[in-house]
Amino acid sequence: MxxxxxxxxxxxxxxxxxxxxxxxxxxxxxxxxxxxxxxxxxxxxxxxxxxxxxxxxxxxxxxxxxxxxxxxxxxxxxxxxxxxxxxxxxxxxxxxxxxxxxxxxxxxxxxxxxxxxxxxxxxxxxxxxxxxxxxxxxxxxxxxxxxxxxxxxxxxxxxxxxxxxxxxxxxxLHARAADPEAVTALVSLSHLDAKTEEFLEGFSVADRSGAGSSVKFLEIARGNADLYPRLAPTMEWDTAAGQAVLEAAGGHVVDTSGARFAYGKSDAGLKNGSFVAWGRTVLTPR
Known part of the structure; x- marks a missing residue:
């Protein structure tokens, strides 16, 4: 870029x-x-x-x-x-x-x-x-x-x-490559929902923990976790900085179609849709 x-x-x-x-x-x-x-x-x-x-x-x-x-x-x-x-x-x-x-x-x-x-x-x-x-x-x-x-x-x-x-x-910071058989997942403490649980069922999650704020992006960027799905609403200012750091560390943040997560959604009042943050490996559900 x-x-x-x-x-x-x-x-x-x-x-x-x-x-x-x-x-x-x-x-x-x-x-x-x-x-x-x-x-x-x-x-x-x-x-x-x-x-x-x-x-x-x-x-x-x-x-x-x-x-x-x-x-x-x-x-x-x-x-x-x-x-x-x-x-x-x-x-x-x-x-x-x-x-x-x-x-x-x-x-x-x-x-x-x-x-x-x-x-x-x-x-x-x-x-x-x-x-x-x-x-x-x-x-x-x-x-x-x-x-x-x-x-x-x-x-x-x-x-x-x-x-x-x-x-x-x-x-x-270096995000890590995920082991498909033993994924470490992070979830929101305040906004964990049934959709997120259903999403995680598609992967071999060996460990999961909850956290608030952009700390979840940081943990993936630091190589301590592999996956953070967020299917509940957020705003653009909640995620932009964390995405920048994670991507610079070799990670990825994608929308539900797999495209890079984008900003400037004025027509939506700067509300985000669903996204998934990954380390170096973007896995597909089994």
Missing amino acids: SAPRHTTAAHAEPATVFDLPTAAQVLTDAAAKAGAAIMTHYGATEGIDCKEDNSPVTQADRDANDILEAALRDFAPSIPVVSEETATDRKAPLGRLFFLVDPLDGTKEFIKKRSDFTVNVGLIEDGFPCFGLVYAPARGLLAVTVADGVAIEASMPPSAAGADLSVLTQKR
């Missing part, structure tokens, strides 16, 4: 290459700050509201969103930002290049004081994710794409002062 390009319309400047390494540096710093803001509310019972769709939103969501959107405005002011917390018109047409942000993915897990909630930032180019950052502040785990086809993980505690990616010990 070619590097994304963007222009600043007000100045009509020539297109400039979107700098993936610099994006990783800038957004790692912002993620550390957002993680610190989130953790100040960890375990709190106040500041929890309910959205129109009955999903919870907390002050942690809002504080993290402010930090991330400010960082994106400074870094790439010409690229639109579509965030779960500020997107008002989800059916508005989107251009070929835009950010998708979920400042706190797994709010239910956060409220329950679990550790599987994440900060997600993904960049979409021509319908597909080309950059992604996923940060699990309660676990101190960062995963980010640092170049085309390269994703790394690093241990990073939340910090209100930010963080410098270049000084973190980095490990390249």
Whole structure:
């Protein structure tokens, strides 16, 4: 995939290459700050509201969103930002290049004081994710794409002062090839349904576990699991960053037809259809 390009319309400047390494540096710093803001509310019972769709939103969501959107405005002011917390018109047409942000993915897990909630930032180019950052502040785990086809993980505690990616010990992420006779599957803690159970019956599942948020994408990207089916609804900002990281690690995210999972579905209000995330091996049901 070619590097994304963007222009600043007000100045009509020539297109400039979107700098993936610099994006990783800038957004790692912002993620550390957002993680610190989130953790100040960890375990709190106040500041929890309910959205129109009955999903919870907390002050942690809002504080993290402010930090991330400010960082994106400074870094790439010409690229639109579509965030779960500020997107008002989800059916508005989107251009070929835009950010998708979920400042706190797994709010239910956060409220329950679990550790599987994440900060997600993904960049979409021509319908597909080309950059992604996923940060699990309660676990101190960062995963980010640092170049085309390269994703790394690093241990990073939340910090209100930010963080410098270049000084973190980095490990390249490699998804594994599945053993068709002993598949390790991940499922959603909050949205496991009969369709998912039926889907998993088509494979030789030797082990399965539940997790919240984009942690499931990370576990496949880290080579710890093979399969994550999601047949219940999600939104585009829930999955873009995790897909970018997983694909850079050699994995795959496909729709029910087997095609690469796509974004920019304004006609559907940015709602995702069913998808399956795989490691290096995409298996067919028996």
